[in-house]
Amino acid sequence: MNGVSSLNIAEFEARYPDVFNPPALKRFLPLLIGAATILYLVYCWWFFSIGTVLATGQWQRAEIYARDWVSYAIRSTVRMSPEGTTISYPRFSELGDNPKPDWVVQNGRDVTITFGTGKSLRINGQRVIAMRGGEELTVLIEPDGAKPQGRLPTWATLKEDQVTVNFGFAGTADIIPERVVISRRFLGWANFVFDTASPFWNRSAGEVASMIFSGERIRPEISNAALAFDNIWYNSSWQHGDVWTKLLQTIVMAFVGTLLATLISLPLAFIAARNITPNFFANQMTKRFFDFLRSVDMLIWALFFTRAFGPGPLAGISAIFFTDTGTLGKVYSETLENIDDKQREGVKSVGASPMNVQRYGVIPQVLPVFASQALYFWESNTRSATIIGAVGAGGIGLKLWEAMRTNTNWHNVAYMVLLILAVVFIFDSISNALRSRLMGKQQ
Amino acid sequence: MLWKDKPLSRVNSTLLSPDGILIERHWQELAGRRRAYSWLIGIGLLIAVSGSLWFANDSNAGKFFDRIPHFFDFAGDLVPRDGWEVWRALFDLPSPYFDGSLKFDYPEGRVYLFGPLYMPEYFYKMLQTLNIAIIATLTGAFFGFLLCFLAARNLVKSKMIRFVARRYMEILRAFPEIVIAGFFAAILSLGPIPAMFAVGIHTIGALGKLFFEVVENADMKADEGLRAVGANWFERVGFGIVPQVMPNFMSYALLRLEINVRASTIIGAVGGGGIGEELRLSIGRGHQAKTLAIIVLLLATIIAVDQFSAWLRRRLVGNQAFAFGGKQS
Numbered sequence: 001m002n003g004v005s006s007l008n009i010a011e012f013e014a015r016y017p018d019v020f021n022p023p024a025l026k027r028f029l030p031l032l033i034g035a036a037t038i039l040y041l042v043y044c045w046w047f048f049s050i051g052t053v054l055a056t057g058q059w060q061r062a063e064i065y066a067r068d069w070v071s072y073a074i075r076s077t078v079r080m081s082p083e084g085t086t087i088s089y090p091r092f093s094e095l096g097d098n099p100k101p102d103w104v105v106q107n108g109r110d111v112t113i114t115f116g117t118g119k120s121l122r123i124n125g126q127r128v129i130a131m132r133g134g135e136e137l138t139v140l141i142e143p144d145g146a147k148p149q150g151r152l153p154t155w156a157t158l159k160e161d162q163v164t165v166n167f168g169f170a171g172t173a174d175i176i177p178e179r180v181v182i183s184r185r186f187l188g189w190a191n192f193v194f195d196t197a198s199p200f201w202n203r204s205a206g207e208v209a210s211m212i213f214s215g216e217r218i219r220p221e222i223s224n225a226a227l228a229f230d231n232i233w234y235n236s237s238w239q240h241g242d243v244w245t246k247l248l249q250t251i252v253m254a255f256v257g258t259l260l261a262t263l264i265s266l267p268l269a270f271i272a273a274r275n276i277t278p279n280f281f282a283n284q285m286t287k288r289f290f291d292f293l294r295s296v297d298m299l300i301w302a303l304f305f306t307r308a309f310g311p312g313p314l315a316g317i318s319a320i321f322f323t324d325t326g327t328l329g330k331v332y333s334e335t336l337e338n339i340d341d342k343q344r345e346g347v348k349s350v351g352a353s354p355m356n357v358q359r360y361g362v363i364p365q366v367l368p369v370f371a372s373q374a375l376y377f378w379e380s381n382t383r384s385a386t387i388i389g390a391v392g393a394g395g396i397g398l399k400l401w402e403a404m405r406t407n408t409n410w411h412n413v414a415y416m417v418l419l420i421l422a423v424v425f426i427f428d429s430i431s432n433a434l435r436s437r438l439m440g441k442q443q
Numbered sequence: 444m445l446w447k448d449k450p451l452s453r454v455n456s457t458l459l460s461p462d463g464i465l466i467e468r469h470w471q472e473l474a475g476r477r478r479a480y481s482w483l484i485g486i487g488l489l490i491a492v493s494g495s496l497w498f499a500n501d502s503n504a505g506k507f508f509d510r511i512p513h514f515f516d517f518a519g520d521l522v523p524r525d526g527w528e529v530w531r532a533l534f535d536l537p538s539p540y541f542d543g544s545l546k547f548d549y550p551e552g553r554v555y556l557f558g559p560l561y562m563p564e565y566f567y568k569m570l571q572t573l574n575i576a577i578i579a580t581l582t583g584a585f586f587g588f589l590l591c592f593l594a595a596r597n598l599v600k601s602k603m604i605r606f607v608a609r610r611y612m613e614i615l616r617a618f619p620e621i622v623i624a625g626f627f628a629a630i631l632s633l634g635p636i637p638a639m640f641a642v643g644i645h646t647i648g649a650l651g652k653l654f655f656e657v658v659e660n661a662d663m664k665a666d667e668g669l670r671a672v673g674a675n676w677f678e679r680v681g682f683g684i685v686p687q688v689m690p691n692f693m694s695y696a697l698l699r700l701e702i703n704v705r706a707s708t709i710i711g712a713v714g715g716g717g718i719g720e721e722l723r724l725s726i727g728r729g730h731q732a733k734t735l736a737i738i739v740l741l742l743a744t745i746i747a748v749d750q751f752s753a754w755l756r757r758r759l760v761g762n763q764a765f766a767f768g769g770k771q772s
Contacts, residue, residue: 044577050636054631061629065630249502256496256499291746295742295746296738297705297709297745298705299705304726307517307726308514308517309504309505309507309510310505310510311503312504383619388709390713394502394503400622404622404625404626404628404629405625407629413625417622421617428617
């Protein structure tokens with residue numbers, strides 16, 4: 001058989017009219033939906049004035065903030081006065097009280113700052129020489145401003161009396177009359193383990209270990225190991241202790257909230273299921289109660305309980321508990337309504353009590369599904385708990401939100417995000433592993 | 444004494460054959476071990492829960508037993524002067540108790556549309572939240588749709604591409620929404636657009652995962668037929684896979700819309716604008732009638748969205764998409 005004759009085509013068309021000549025509405029439905037979507041998007045563009053907001057957004061900040069996630073900058077000021085050149089650092093510098101960084105070399109009035117290979121700044125009295133990638137720029141500092149000599153390279157800008165030299169990621173230097181302000185950026189997190197106030201600060205892991213195990217007691221009242229732990233726990237810029245406590249609160253909120261919700265919704269679901277409790281009134285009451293708990297959003301519960309209990313994880317637990325009793329109850333009662341009735345009939349036929357009918361006729365069928373759903377909720381609540389924390393319901397959410405609002409602590413944000421991601425991934429895999437064992441390979 | 448010689452409990456062993464005794468003993472042993480495990484798990488959970496509750500109570504600002512007698516004080520604070528106040532607050536009608544304070548200044552929030560025709564403040568804010576949720580769902584579904592085919596085992600042979608696509612979606616899904624919102628709020632200033640980004644980005648990951656699972660379960664016969672007549676990859680996906688997965692995709696997107704309405708309310712409360720912010724402010728300031736009005740409106744909207752979505756999903760795919768009860772996160 002090769003090809004279809006025109007007769008056949010006509011016959012096919014006659015046989016399947018809805019395929020070849022669908023009604024106009026059906027034919028244009030996708031097109032209509034598409035057009036409606038585009039119209040809606042245009043409306044939203046206008047409603048939220050998205051264009052204006054995006055255009056006025058400070059996108060250059062995005063780069064700066066993103067960079068702050070994984071790096072830190074050290075600021076220092078070089079002052080050139082007739083008496084001599086001095087280098088100063090801010091009071092709470094990442095380099096401690098008496099910084100001697102190896103990227104600054106001072107030799108009398110001659111200061112050299114290295115920004116990486118081929119990038120450096122040399123300050124000699126009132127003359128500053130910047131080098132980057134083979135190019136060289138000399139700036140003379142005069143009383144009325146910094147004067148670049150010759151043509152400005154692309155990496156330097158002149159603004160009024162100030163020349164800014166940009167060394168890319170490695171940092172910047174502002175050359176201003178009398179002084180040069182330097183910002184030198186390094187990849188990584190500064191003082192992540194010990195802060196500058198700690199006696200263990202700026203020592204290698206081996207040194208710290210030998211101090212802990214065999215060194216003299218630094219403070220006579222406690223051992224060095226306890227001191228080291230204390231210093232890490234109360235690290236002033238990373239606040240490990242606080243972060244980990246708050247993270248534990250978040251985990252606890254999700255765990256206890258889900259568990260309590262499971263325990264309460266289980267008996268209620270038996271009342272709500274019409275095949276198990278053949279009482280229309282009781283079914284409807286329980287189901288509407290579930291709907292109420294579910295529809296009053298987790299946010300409303302969270303705000304409500306924050307008012308009732310004060311900010312903290314109790315509010316979060318209660319919010320998750322209330323919302324999820326509703327959702328789990330609905331899911332459970334739907335599962336119960338779909339069970340196989342043969343087992344219940346079998347158990348009933350041998351004269352078992354109503355309690356035993358549920359225990360041996362229903363529970364074995366639904367328990368794996370119930371447990372699997374509870375695990376699923378636990379997993380997703382770990383994520384929700386982070387968000388409701390930000391309205392005061394306890395956990396790491398608020399800390400995260402506060403760190404973000406300062407706009408300078410993005411490295412702390414990165415730290416907390418990493419911890420949250422780790423927790424979410426660990427719980428995801430635990431819950432997935434348990435669920436696939438419970439449900440067998442069928443899914 | 445060997446385990447074989449232990450007397451059987453609850454069974455008269457003289458009535459059983461040697462084989463029967465062996466089976467009975469084996470069964471009892473298994474049942475005993477099972478019971479022991481159940482007890483262990485039960486006790487472990489009990490310890491974990493009581494420890495957790497103690498910890499939660501300890502680190503809470505107010506203590507459970509100190510606060511519980513005052514639990515309904517707050518509910519008492521919510522009672523407005525009279526029942527009509529709630530409706531006045533909801534529809535921005537002037538209040539007879541107006542004394543110049545923020546508490547009773549309902550008409551202030553009116554959003555005028557044409558002439559004297561106005562939209563009550565909370566309806567406007569609710570519309571904002573709903574629009575955030577819808578836009579986030581639309582964009583999330585769009586990008587999730589583009590990504591999901593790359594992650595499906597039956598469509599992409601290269602393990603590398605699949606791995607990248609799946610991990611990418613996983614990260615989008617697990618990244619805390621609040622951080623995305625905070626990051627964009629720092630760039631675009633607080634408002635609904637950071638909330639849109641946050642909810643939308645999360646939706647890409649969440650829907651992408653559900654979508655590619657649907658694609659992997661698709662019937663490959665249509666695809667085979669298209670391959671036989673020499674269709675390229677895009678044609679195979681477009682004509683073989685998309686028509687059969689579309690109803691399920693739509694149903695999942697609707698499910699996601701229900702979740703996103705709630706999510707955008709919450710994000711709103713931490714600075715994303717919309718009804719969530721109004722609710723948080725009004726609870727914090729102790730405005731009874733306004734709080735109740737917002738709760739009534741929010742409740743009505745969420746129920747309406749849930750019912751609409753359930754109805755549409757039932758039309759699209761029958762009952763099969765209800766397996767997990769509408770909670771995906």
